[in-house]
Amino acid sequence: MEVEREIVVPEAPEEVWEALTEPERLEEWFATEVELDARPGGEGVFRWGDGDERRAVVREVEEAERLVLDWDDGGSVVLELEPMVEGTRVHVVESSPEFAPALELNALSLQAAAPAWTALAAA
Amino acid sequence: MDGARGGVDRVFAALGDAGRRSLVEAVAARGTATATELAAELPVTRQAVAKQLSALADAGLLRATRAGRETRYEVTPAPLEEAVEWMVSVGAAWDERLAALRRSLVVYGKSRDTLQPPPRFRT
Numbered sequence: 001m002e003v004e005r006e007i008v009v010p011e012a013p014e015e016v017w018e019a020l021t022e023p024e025r026l027e028e029w030f031a032t033e034v035e036l037d038a039r040p041g042g043e044g045v046f047r048w049g050d051g052d053e054r055r056a057v058v059r060e061v062e063e064a065e066r067l068v069l070d071w072d073d074g075g076s077v078v079l080e081l082e083p084m085v086e087g088t089r090v091h092v093v094e095s096s097p098e099f100a101p102a103l104e105l106n107a108l109s110l111q112a113a114a115p116a117w118t119a120l121a122a123a
Numbered sequence: 124m125d126g127a128r129g130g131v132d133r134v135f136a137a138l139g140d141a142g143r144r145s146l147v148e149a150v151a152a153r154g155t156a157t158a159t160e161l162a163a164e165l166p167v168t169r170q171a172v173a174k175q176l177s178a179l180a181d182a183g184l185l186r187a188t189r190a191g192r193e194t195r196y197e198v199t200p201a202p203l204e205e206a207v208e209w210m211v212s213v214g215a216a217w218d219e220r221l222a223a224l225r226r227s228l229v230v231y232g233k234s235r236d237t238l239q240p241p242p243r244f245r246t
Contacts, residue, residue: 009228019224096213
């Protein structure tokens with residue numbers, strides 16, 4: 001399962017990229033305490049004020065374009081930057097931990113009754 | 124644990140479509156909703172929303188209750204609860220983070236501007 005979000009900011013992708021990859025910048029918006037080695041295979045530790053801690057490994061890095069982190073619980077987060085006339089589109093997809101493929105009856109009935117409906121996602 | 128995972132699996136498969144996921148998310152965020160209420164806030168027709176809500180109810184993901192001429196929907200409790208909780212809490216976390224990222228970029232941009240010499244010192 002995924003959660004998808006998107007914002008457009010006036011800054012250039014290179015500026016946003018710094019905020020996504022430099023630990024001290026990440027501490028301004030992502031978590032209270034951040035350690036991150038933003039290179040493929042690099043490790044990240046994110047701590048929040050409520051005592052929560054998540055660890056991640058960097059799966060992909062494309063400077064000013066794409067950062068993919070794999071959480072140690074099996075989930076992942078994909079952050080993508082796209083240059084626009086008005087600045088940068090920041091697109092994020094967080095995926096929940098993987099579950100075994102399942103084609104249960106009600107999922108099939110749902111797909112049969114109402115095929116893919118992506119109008120909302122595209123909007 | 125296996126039972127809970129199986130339930131979540133089924134839900135994940137049924138929610139494979141991004142548009143349907145956002146619809147379930149929207150119903151969950153409101154507690155209960157009708158097609159008319161959702162269509163008022165989404166860039167799709169009431170009919171399209173009604174069709175998807177009905178399909179989600181047939182699949183057992185939403186519960187439908189007649190309320191006069193309208194059908195009111197709410198998210199079915201477990202097993203959907205677990206998946207929806209994940210979706211709503213992760214979605215809310217990203218809403219907050221992206222708003223904080225936006226603020227952080229503005230603050231950082233301003234502090235950097237102030238580090239540059241004022242115009243009168245330029246040659």
